[in-house]
Amino acid sequence: MSRPGLPAARVLGLAAAALVLLLAALVFGAAVGETRIPFDTVAKAVANRLWAGGHALDPIDEGIVWNYRLSRAVVASACGAALAVSGAVLQSLLRNPLADPYLLGISAGASSGAVAVAILGLGGGLLSLPLGALTGALLAFGLVSGLAVLAGRGLAAIILAGVAGSQLFNALTAFVVTKSATADQARGIMFWLLGNLSGVRWPDAGLAVPVALVGLAVCLVHARTLDAFAFGTASAAALGIPVRRVRAVLIGATALMTAVMVSIVGSIGFVGLVIPHAARLVVGVRHGALLPASALIGALFMIAADVLSRTLLPGQVLPIGVMTALVGAPAFALILIHRPVVGGMGAR
Amino acid sequence: MRLSAANLTWRAAGRAIVEDVSLEVRSGEFLALVGPNGSGKSTLIAMLAGLKRPHGGAVALDDRPLAALPRREAARLLALVEQQAETGERLTARQAVELGRTPHLGALVPWSGRDEAIVREALEAVDMALLTDRMWHSLSGGERQRLHIARALAQEPKVLILDEPTNHLDVEHQLGLLALVRRRGGTVLAALHDLNHAAMFADRIAVMQAGRLVALGTPADVLTPDLVAAVFKVRASIETGPDHRPFIRYAPPAPAPAETPAW
Incomplete structure (x- = not known):
C-alpha cells in the first residue's frame, strides 16, 4: 500500500502509463466494430484530422473512425471516468458502500426532463432532449438537497431524500410515458433510460471531456479531506474538516458532473457503483490514488462496454446500460462476498 | 493552553441535556469528568471539542472563542478521542493514525519525513508499533481504541479531549494509557467511568449529574462518601493512599427489599 506522499517521479510515471492505456483503449474502441478497421488506419485517420497527416485513406473508413467511433469512445471514457469518480466520492462522503451517482435523484430527474421534452413537447422545440434532461436532473437534485437540508443534517437524511426524490421523478416519467407516448416514443425513451451512445458526436465530447476533467480536479483537490471521513463526520x-462546506462542494460537483453525463448518454447504471469498489481492491482506500484509479478504470470499462454493446449481436446495438449491468452486477456480487464484515455501513 | 466553558447549554426535544455548565481546564492540567450514564458528559465534550454548537454559552481556547476559529486551526490546537468511532474502509493501523496529520497538511504542505516520524512515535506511545500493517477490521476493540488515541497524539494538540478512552482496554492498557496522557503533559480533559482512575491521575475532578456540574475540585475534596452516594447511588468508603490520593472502596448494593422476588 502506498505512503501518503509518493515520489514525484513515480507519480509522473504512473500518470504516463495511465495515459498510454487510455489512448490504447480509445484506438481499440475506434478499430473494433461491425466493420473491423486496422489499427494502422485508425492511427492515420487521427493523424489526418489532428495535424493534417496527409495519408491517403478510404473516406468511408476515415469517416467511421473519426466521426462515429472515436467521438463515441472519447465520450464513453469521459462518462465512465466521471461516473466512477462521482461514485467513489459519494461512497466516502456518505459512508455508504451502496452510494452511486444517481443516489440524489439525478437520473430520475434527467429521464423526467427528457420525457417532458420528447413526449410532452415542453419548451416548444427550443429545448433539446439533452438540455431537457440536464434541466430535469438539476431540478431533481435541487429538490432532493432541499429536502435533505429540511430533514436534518444526518447522512441518512440525504440518502432517504434521494430515495424519495428518485421515486417521485420515476413515477412522473412512467405517468407521462403510459399516458401520452406512442409505442415508438416509449421504445426510444426506454433505450435512452438504459444509456445510449449512438447519437454521440464530437460536440458532445467537447462538453463531456472538460466537465469530466474539471470534476476530477475538484475531487482530487479534496483527496486528503475525503480520507479524513473514514471514521465518520x-x-x-x-x-x-469543515464538514458541511466540503459536503456541499463535493456533492454539488459530482451532481453537476453526473447530470451533464446523463444528459448526453442517458443513465448508464452500475459504473458509478462498481468501479470504485474495484479500484479500492487495486489501489487501496486512499483517495489520492483511489480517485485517479477509479477514473481510469471507469473510462476503460466504459469503452469496453460500448465495444461489446456494438459487437455482441451482429447487426444490432444493445443499450450500453445493459452491458454495464450484465458485467457489473456479477462483479459487484463478487466484491460484496469479499468485503470485510464490519459495522459502520452508512452509520452516523 | 486553557480550555474554558461559560454557561454551556444544550437541549434536545425541549429537554436540557447540559444546562448552564461553566468550567475551566487550566493550562497543563488533567481534568477528569465523571458522572453517571446520561448525565451529559458526552454532549458537554462534543461542545467543548467544537463538534456541537451550544444552544447557550460559549467555549474558548485561551481567550479565543472556539466558534470563531477555522476548523482546521482548531484541530491543530485541540484533538478529540471519541467513543467508538468505526470505519468500513479497508484501512491499515498506520493509515488510521496518519489521518491525525490531516490538519497539518495541505495542497502546499505535502507529507514529509517529519509527519512520518510523528506517526511512528504515536504508534510506539500506544504500544502498537508492531501491528502497523494490520487491517483495521482485524484488530480488537482495545487495539482500535489505542489507535484512536495515537491518531489524536499525531495531531500534536495543545489540548487533548478524551471521551471514556479506557473503554475496551484491559487493565494494563487502561493504566498505561492514562499514565501516557498524564506524562505527555499539555491540557487534558477526560471523561472517565472509573472513579479510581480519576482519583489516581487527575489534578481535578468535575462531576456531572442530570446535565449540571455539581462538584469541581481536587480528588480528595470531591470524592467523598456523601457525593458518591448522592450522584452515583452507591455506598463507598474512601481511603487515602500513600500518595495522598483517595481510593474508593465500593460496598455491595443494599439487600433488595423483601417483597422483590430474587428471580
Whole structure:
C-alpha cells in the first residue's frame, strides 16, 4: 500500500502509463466494430484530422473512425471516468458502500426532463432532449438537497431524500410515458433510460471531456479531506474538516458532473457503483490514488462496454446500460462476498 | 493552553441535556469528568471539542472563542478521542493514525519525513508499533481504541479531549494509557467511568449529574462518601493512599427489599 506522499517521479510515471492505456483503449474502441478497421488506419485517420497527416485513406473508413467511433469512445471514457469518480466520492462522503451517482435523484430527474421534452413537447422545440434532461436532473437534485437540508443534517437524511426524490421523478416519467407516448416514443425513451451512445458526436465530447476533467480536479483537490471521513463526520470535523462546506462542494460537483453525463448518454447504471469498489481492491482506500484509479478504470470499462454493446449481436446495438449491468452486477456480487464484515455501513 | 466553558447549554426535544455548565481546564492540567450514564458528559465534550454548537454559552481556547476559529486551526490546537468511532474502509493501523496529520497538511504542505516520524512515535506511545500493517477490521476493540488515541497524539494538540478512552482496554492498557496522557503533559480533559482512575491521575475532578456540574475540585475534596452516594447511588468508603490520593472502596448494593422476588 502506498505512503501518503509518493515520489514525484513515480507519480509522473504512473500518470504516463495511465495515459498510454487510455489512448490504447480509445484506438481499440475506434478499430473494433461491425466493420473491423486496422489499427494502422485508425492511427492515420487521427493523424489526418489532428495535424493534417496527409495519408491517403478510404473516406468511408476515415469517416467511421473519426466521426462515429472515436467521438463515441472519447465520450464513453469521459462518462465512465466521471461516473466512477462521482461514485467513489459519494461512497466516502456518505459512508455508504451502496452510494452511486444517481443516489440524489439525478437520473430520475434527467429521464423526467427528457420525457417532458420528447413526449410532452415542453419548451416548444427550443429545448433539446439533452438540455431537457440536464434541466430535469438539476431540478431533481435541487429538490432532493432541499429536502435533505429540511430533514436534518444526518447522512441518512440525504440518502432517504434521494430515495424519495428518485421515486417521485420515476413515477412522473412512467405517468407521462403510459399516458401520452406512442409505442415508438416509449421504445426510444426506454433505450435512452438504459444509456445510449449512438447519437454521440464530437460536440458532445467537447462538453463531456472538460466537465469530466474539471470534476476530477475538484475531487482530487479534496483527496486528503475525503480520507479524513473514514471514521465518520464527527471524526472528520475533529480533524479540522469543515464538514458541511466540503459536503456541499463535493456533492454539488459530482451532481453537476453526473447530470451533464446523463444528459448526453442517458443513465448508464452500475459504473458509478462498481468501479470504485474495484479500484479500492487495486489501489487501496486512499483517495489520492483511489480517485485517479477509479477514473481510469471507469473510462476503460466504459469503452469496453460500448465495444461489446456494438459487437455482441451482429447487426444490432444493445443499450450500453445493459452491458454495464450484465458485467457489473456479477462483479459487484463478487466484491460484496469479499468485503470485510464490519459495522459502520452508512452509520452516523 | 486553557480550555474554558461559560454557561454551556444544550437541549434536545425541549429537554436540557447540559444546562448552564461553566468550567475551566487550566493550562497543563488533567481534568477528569465523571458522572453517571446520561448525565451529559458526552454532549458537554462534543461542545467543548467544537463538534456541537451550544444552544447557550460559549467555549474558548485561551481567550479565543472556539466558534470563531477555522476548523482546521482548531484541530491543530485541540484533538478529540471519541467513543467508538468505526470505519468500513479497508484501512491499515498506520493509515488510521496518519489521518491525525490531516490538519497539518495541505495542497502546499505535502507529507514529509517529519509527519512520518510523528506517526511512528504515536504508534510506539500506544504500544502498537508492531501491528502497523494490520487491517483495521482485524484488530480488537482495545487495539482500535489505542489507535484512536495515537491518531489524536499525531495531531500534536495543545489540548487533548478524551471521551471514556479506557473503554475496551484491559487493565494494563487502561493504566498505561492514562499514565501516557498524564506524562505527555499539555491540557487534558477526560471523561472517565472509573472513579479510581480519576482519583489516581487527575489534578481535578468535575462531576456531572442530570446535565449540571455539581462538584469541581481536587480528588480528595470531591470524592467523598456523601457525593458518591448522592450522584452515583452507591455506598463507598474512601481511603487515602500513600500518595495522598483517595481510593474508593465500593460496598455491595443494599439487600433488595423483601417483597422483590430474587428471580
